[in-house]
Amino acid sequence: MMKSHVIGTLVAMAAAGLLAAGCQKKPESQPASQPAARQPVAGEPAPAAAGGLVPVEISLPAPLFEGTPKPVDDPQIEKPLGKRRPPFLAPPGTVNLALGRAVTSSDSAPVIGDLEQITDGKKEGTDGGFVELGGGKQWVQIDLGSPCTIYAVAVWHYHKQARAYRRVVVQIAADQDMLSNIRTIYNSDRDNTLGLGVGKDKDYVDTHEGRLMDAGGATGQFVRLYSNGNTANDANHYIEVEVYGKRAP
Amino acid sequence: MEENTMTDGKMNRRTFLAAAAVGAGAVITRPLHGLAQAATAAAGGGAINAAILGAGTQGMVLLRDALAIPGVRFKAVCDIWAYSQKYASGTIRKAGQDAPAVFEDYREMLAGAGKMDLQAVIIATPDWMHAEQAVAAMKAGLHVYCEKEMSQSLAGAGQMVQTARQTGRLCQIGHQRRSNPLYRFALDLIARDKICGRVTTCYGQWNRPVSPASTWPEKFVIPDETLKKYGYADADGKPSMHEFRNWRWYRKYSAGPIADLGSHQIDIFNWFLGAEPAAVLASGGRDFNPSRQWCQDILAVYEYNTKGGSARAFYQVLNSNGYGNYFERFMGEAGTISISEDPARCHLAFEPAGKVPEWMTDVATVAADGQTPFSLVEAFKKRGGPDAEAQLKKNIHRLHLENFFAAVRAGDVKLLTCPPETAYATAAAVLAVNDAVESGAKVQFKPEQFKA
Known part of the structure; x- marks a missing residue:
């Protein structure tokens, strides 16, 4: 039986304070049409409500540490934050739009796991909790069902052991072929291996907190996440993807 | 025993990394081929048909690294957990090899070793099964790579040593630092x-x-009768998925x-x-x-x-x-x-x-x-x-597996860096x-x- 671990929650912190504009990242090439979400500075208290924004509650799985990971020592990989991620602020009514939504992939026959696990709301990192795609460049795509305003994408690749996924690119588009109104919200592909353009974002070590990427209020119906192996092997893994936003009126 | 020729820290490539510190305490090794040569040897010659017995976390590490060695083909997967069977066989297929035969009981796999033309098995089951399975595999004619601890008891470890000698099969234990x-x-x-x-x-x-504690998805619970058949039961005899998943915690399965x-x-x-x-x-x-x-x-x-x-x-x-x-x-x-x-x-x-x-x-x-x-x-x-930098880039277990498969190809126990x-x-x-x-x-x- 899969045990239900204690759910950690990113909750609002009481003190008021200004948000750091330097931590915000807007999608490329298109201004947000809705109030932008904001990511406060790590370690600084976030207001319960600032400019109409409220903290997004994200449930977290139990942290894991199994076996002996391959050493992760690469200047491309950002240093660990060393503390909990600060709350992410977004307009009231923001929800996980990806929950239960259809998932497609470049690898329609995963090594292990089923694609629907990626949006089933379960983030446990233990065996059985992840989907493994084949080696090299792979992607998964989530159809949100209708156009949405997206404030953040959160992804849990694999957190049973410390490892970093290579060339992570996350895009939002209006169509399933990713041709219309494409917005790139994260790109760590520094040598353009994926052919989607050179990115400047850092690689990072996955943890039970997952990675939250600021989408800045981009509009779109489809979210596609790319990767190209990881520091332990050339496979690509996904436990869960959450897309925080609101349905377009 | 011949001395290496390194002087003042300078290594002769041919003598570097000599394999075979046969027997504990042998520090300076005779000049055999180094790991680079071992990799070449492992890649050369005919294919080696292998099986993975125990495809949990460590077994999957070994399987991935072995799949990266040219000429090593996995013909069989054996594990009592359906999840691990599926994961290992899927990994083998994704690597471009034919779908392997899948077994729950290692005895059935060994009984079919001849038909599958198996030559080697990698054992990464819980420690308490190592001696029994390695001994049986060697008696079935297979060379064995077995994870450490080679056994949770010295009696079991001794049986592995004796069986390797009696059968002439190679047995490499997974102290991979030696490679x-x-x-x-x-x-x-x-x-x-x-x-x-x-x-x-x-x-x-x-x-x-x-x-x-390690957990498991509900859809992959091992049936009680299977757990009981393979000995994963608590002190009261009740089949225990928890003990199977956390065997390292228990004296019955681990040291x-x-x-x-x-x-x-x-x-x-x-x-x-x-x-x-x-x-x-x-x-x-x-x-x-x-x-x-x-x-x-x-x-x-x-x-x-x-x-x-x-x-x-x-x-x-x-x-x-x-x-x-x-x-x-x-x-x-x-x-x-x-x-x-x-x-x-x-x-x-x-x-x-x-x-x-x-x-x-x-x-x-x-x-x-x-x-x-x-x-x-x-x-x-x-x-x-x-080739120093190329060696450093290899996964740590791959080097030890390369040494094993090179020794199997050469049919020379003295090449093993960690014999039983x-x-x-x-x-x-x-x-x-x-x-x-x-x-x-x-x-x-x-x-x-x-x-x-």
Whole structure:
């Protein structure tokens, strides 16, 4: 039986304070049409409500540490934050739009796991909790069902052991072929291996907190996440993807 | 035994990394092909048909690394857990090989070994099954790569040694540091070049944070009758998925953290000192999880009588605090070498009485422990031969598997870097720690205890 671990929650912190504009990242090439979400500075208290924004509650799985990971020592990989991620602020009514939504992939026959696990709301990192795609460049795509305003994408690749996924690119588009109104919200592909353009974002070590990427209020119906192996092997893994936003009126 | 030809830290490529420190305590090895040559040998010749027996976390690490070795084809997967069967067979297919035969019972797999033309099996099941399965596999004509601890009992380990001798099958035990070029480089610096002077103190640690029990998805629960058939039942005889998933916690299936983790590093103490210990005393604690039957933390002190005189080795394994992670350290009056499977923790510092070799003066230094020792990795890149950097990029288990498959291809047990006799001596030193913890007394060894 899969045990239900204690759910950690990113909750609002009481003190008021200004948000750091330097931590915000807007999608490329298109201004947000809705109030932008904001990511406060790590370690600084976030207001319960600032400019109409409220903290997004994200449930977290139990942290894991199994076996002996391959050493992760690469200047491309950002240093660990060393503390909990600060709350992410977004307009009231923001929800996980990806929950239960259809998932497609470049690898329609995963090594292990089923694609629907990626949006089933379960983030446990233990065996059985992840989907493994084949080696090299792979992607998964989530159809949100209708156009949405997206404030953040959160992804849990694999957190049973410390490892970093290579060339992570996350895009939002209006169509399933990713041709219309494409917005790139994260790109760590520094040598353009994926052919989607050179990115400047850092690689990072996955943890039970997952990675939250600021989408800045981009509009779109489809979210596609790319990767190209990881520091332990050339496979690509996904436990869960959450897309925080609101349905377009 | 022929001497290597390295002088003043300079390695002859042909002699570097000689395999086969056959028998514990053999420090300087005869000039066999190095790991690079082993990789070439493993890639050459005909295909080797192999099976994976036990496809849990460690089994999957070995499977992936073995799949990267040209010519190694996996014809069979055996595991009692349907999840692992599916994961391993899917990985094999994704690697471009034919779908393997899948078994739940290893005896059925061995019965079909001839039909599948199996030549080798990689065993990564829980420790309590190693001896039974390795012995059966060798008797079925297969060469065996078996994870450490080779057995949770010395009796079982001894059976593996005897069966390897009787059948002529090769048996490599998974102390993979023995095939690691950086470790072999460090050994040569210590044992031959005497770069640390006389080593009198060793230290090793493997620290991990407190971790929760392993769980499982409901759809992959092993049926009770299957758990019971394969012995995964609690003290009351009730089938236990929890014990199957957390077998390292239980005395029935494991010898505890000192075998799981300490075995790797105590093996290095013996290897680098060229001796087995004369005595050990130890203490341990069970503080955080009462359902763990073994101490989560153990601290042990070994006493050695080496050719150079007495030496002491302090080892700790923690499952209560992960600070500092894992490494081994060798300290003499002239210098200190720290070595680890994590390259960032490998360095060399000199004492005032030490002398920096001329070739090392331009080797990069690193910040470590408040000092700036020389980088052992950079020293190896300079002196380890033209393929040094390529070797460092390989996964740590792949090198050991390459050595195994090269030896299988050559049909030469002497090529193995960790034959069962070597691992037996290590197991004798390791398993005694649990006795020392429970008795509270110093355990004295006799030399014959290290021979099977």
